[in-house]
Every structure is written in structure tokens, then in C-alpha cells.
Amino acid sequence: MEAPSSAQADRAWSELLAAIGRMPLPGGSFRHIDPKHPDALRIAPGAPPESRELLSLYLPLCRGGASGAEWLVGHLGQSLNGCIATHAGESCFVTGPENIAHLHRMRALCDAVLVGAGTVQKDDPRLTTRLVPGPNPLRVVLDSRRRLGTDYRVFRDGAAPTLLCTVQGPYDRHGQAEVMGVPPQTANLSQMDLGGLLALLRRRGLRRLFIEGGGVAVSRFLAAGLLTRLQVTIAPVIIGEGTPGLRLPRLDRLEAAVRPPARQFRMGADVLFDLDLAGVHATTGQPAS
Numbered sequence: 001m002e003a004p005s006s007a008q009a010d011r012a013w014s015e016l017l018a019a020i021g022r023m024p025l026p027g028g029s030f031r032h033i034d035p036k037h038p039d040a041l042r043i044a045p046g047a048p049p050e051s052r053e054l055l056s057l058y059l060p061l062c063r064g065g066a067s068g069a070e071w072l073v074g075h076l077g078q079s080l081n082g083c084i085a086t087h088a089g090e091s092c093f094v095t096g097p098e099n100i101a102h103l104h105r106m107r108a109l110c111d112a113v114l115v116g117a118g119t120v121q122k123d124d125p126r127l128t129t130r131l132v133p134g135p136n137p138l139r140v141v142l143d144s145r146r147r148l149g150t151d152y153r154v155f156r157d158g159a160a161p162t163l164l165c166t167v168q169g170p171y172d173r174h175g176q177a178e179v180m181g182v183p184p185q186t187a188n189l190s191q192m193d194l195g196g197l198l199a200l201l202r203r204r205g206l207r208r209l210f211i212e213g214g215g216v217a218v219s220r221f222l223a224a225g226l227l228t229r230l231q232v233t234i235a236p237v238i239i240g241e242g243t244p245g246l247r248l249p250r251l252d253r254l255e256a257a258v259r260p261p262a263r264q265f266r267m268g269a270d271v272l273f274d275l276d277l278a279g280v281h282a283t284t285g286q287p288a289s
């Protein structure tokens with residue numbers, strides 16, 4: 001698959017990577033980002049619409065430059081009936097090429113991309129930035145019970161380092177991947193404690209985290225009130241009964257549902273909803289503690 005591109009948006013993307021110290025700027029000076037505001041990162045007054053759209057999506061994650069705020073963003077690409085894959089687990093591709101390019105950009109902006117064991121098992125993803133300029137992040141696989149074998153690409157292709165997180169020893173290497181033991185939840189010893197996981201990742205200098213699926217992984221972080229933003233891309237496709245995206249506790253009353261501040265971005269035929277969860281606990285509608 002090739003990423004759809006426009007010269008203006010490609011240039012804006014390169015400037016953004018340069019502004020946050022992830023890549024050198026190829027030739028010339030900033031034209032799409034206002035150099036008068038290097039910390040606040042603003043769109044230059046004369047920037048064309050394609051680059052404005054791209055920058056307005058990513059700038060909130062990049063403010064503060066290389067030492068900017070920590071974030072934990074989850075993404076799911078789903079059908080109109082809320083499925084991220086067929087019942088057999090086929091998900092390549094629910095959303096279109098513009099959204100896939102977006103996932104590669106998110107990988108380039110984060111320190112680590114996280115996926116659940118189910119995603120590795122069904123998709124055997126590479127989790128690299130091969131469709132866009134930008135560095136590969138650390139690949140983190142969440143496999144509490146250490147059920148995955150070593151034959152998946154993330155454990156053997158060497159394209160980027162991989163960290164397997166588990167509560168189940170032994171903690172020796174897993175193919176080419178490093179294995180990190182995570183403390184279990186006190187209420188469920190076979191599940192990892194997500195706060196403990198994040199503390200361990202932070203200790204390794206990993207501060208900007210992107211959870212790329214699947215539904216279980218994103219839902220657990222959302223239910224724990226740990227996501228800074230949730231991105232859900234909706235494709236105009238109807239899948240029969242399939243793999244659900246978000247799985248959350250039931251609510252009886254609609255007034256208890258949370259409607260976080262949301263922005264929308266067109267991605268080809270799809271629409272991405274970018275929800276700002278800072279300050280709100282999405283499963284309860286209560287302010288985050």
C-alpha cells in the first residue's frame with residue numbers, strides 16, 4: 001500500500017518532524033509552521049489548506065517540542081456497525097489508505113506503539129513507519145499470559161526493537177524481543193496492572209504512547225481512565241457480526257454517557273473522531289481522579 005500524498009501536506013509533515021526534533025528538515029526553512037513560536041508550534045499564516053488540516057490534527061500532540069507533554073492515545077478503525085474486524089478476525093483493511101497513513105504518522109510521533117496479543121496473532125503487523133517519513137517507535141506487545149509464539153514479525157524481523165510485556169515469567173528473550181515483567185492487578189493476578197505498566201515504560205523514557213488496537217487493549221486503557229485522547233475512525237462499511245471495537249461496562253441512563261470535546265477529520269471516505277479525554281473519565285462521565 002502507498003500513502004496518498006500531496007506535496008504541501010508532505011512538506012508540512014517533514015516540518016513537523018523537524019520542529020519536534022525527530023528528523024532533520026530536508027532543505028530550506030519552515031514554511032508551514034510559524035518559526036516565531038517554536039515551543040507553542042503554530043501554523044504559519046500563509047499555510048495552504050492541506051497542510052493546515054494535517055498540522056491541526058497533530059499539533060496538539062507535539063506542543064512543547066521534544067520535551068513536551070506525555071500522552072497516551074488509543075486508535076480504532078471501525079465499521080458503521082462498530083466492528084474492527086470480521087468475526088474471523090480479518091481487519092486489513094477496515095479503513096482506507098488515508099487512515100492507514102495516519103496510523104504510520106502516529107507511530108512516527110510516539111515513543112512506543114502498543115498492541116494486544118490478539119492483534120499480533122491475527123494480523124502479524126510490522127508496526128513500522130514504512131509509509132511516511134519518520135522514525136520507527138519501540139514496538140510493545142501486551143501478552144499477560146505469554147501465549148504468543150516467537151514466529152511473528154515483531155519478534156523476528158529486526159525492523160525496530162520490540163518489548164513483550166507480561167505477568168508470566170520466565171522473562172528471558174522472546175525471539176529478538178526483550179521481555180518485561182509487569183506486576184499483576186491485585187484483584188486479578190493473570191491481568192497486568194496498567195498503571196504499573198505505564199510507570200515501567202515511563203522509567204525507560206517512553207512518554208508518548210500510541211495504542212493501535214485491538215479492541216480489548218484500547219478498551220482496557222479507556223476503562224481505566226488512562227487515555228489522553230481516543231481516536232476512532234469510522235469507515236462507511238457494514239460488517240456482519242464481527243470483532244467489537246470498544247467494550248465497556250453498561251450504562252442505564254444516557255445522561256451518564258460522556259461526550260468529550262471532539263474534533264473531526266476527513267480521511268478519504270472515512271471520518272476520524274479525535275476525542276480529548278484529558279480531565280474526563282470516559283466510562284463514568286466523572287472527572288478523572
Ligand SMILES: NC(=O)c1ccc[n+]([C@@H]2O[C@H](COP(=O)([O-])OP(=O)(O)OC[C@H]3O[C@@H](n4cnc5c(N)ncnc54)[C@H](OP(=O)(O)O)[C@@H]3O)[C@@H](O)[C@H]2O)c1
Nearest residue numbers: 076077084085089091116117118119144213214215216217
Ligand atoms: N480496525 C482496527 O483498528 C484494528 C486494530 C488492531 C487490531 N484489529 C483487529 O482486532 C482483532 C484483535 O483485537 P482484540 O480486541 O481481539 O485483541 P487485542 O486487544 O489485540 O488483544 C487482546 C489480548 O491482548 C492482551 N492484552 C490486551 N490489552 C491488554 C492489557 N491492557 N493488559 C494486558 N493484556 C492485554 C490480552 O491477552 P490475555 O488475554 O492473554 O491476557 C488480551 O486478551 C484482530 O482481529 C485484529 O485484526 C483491528
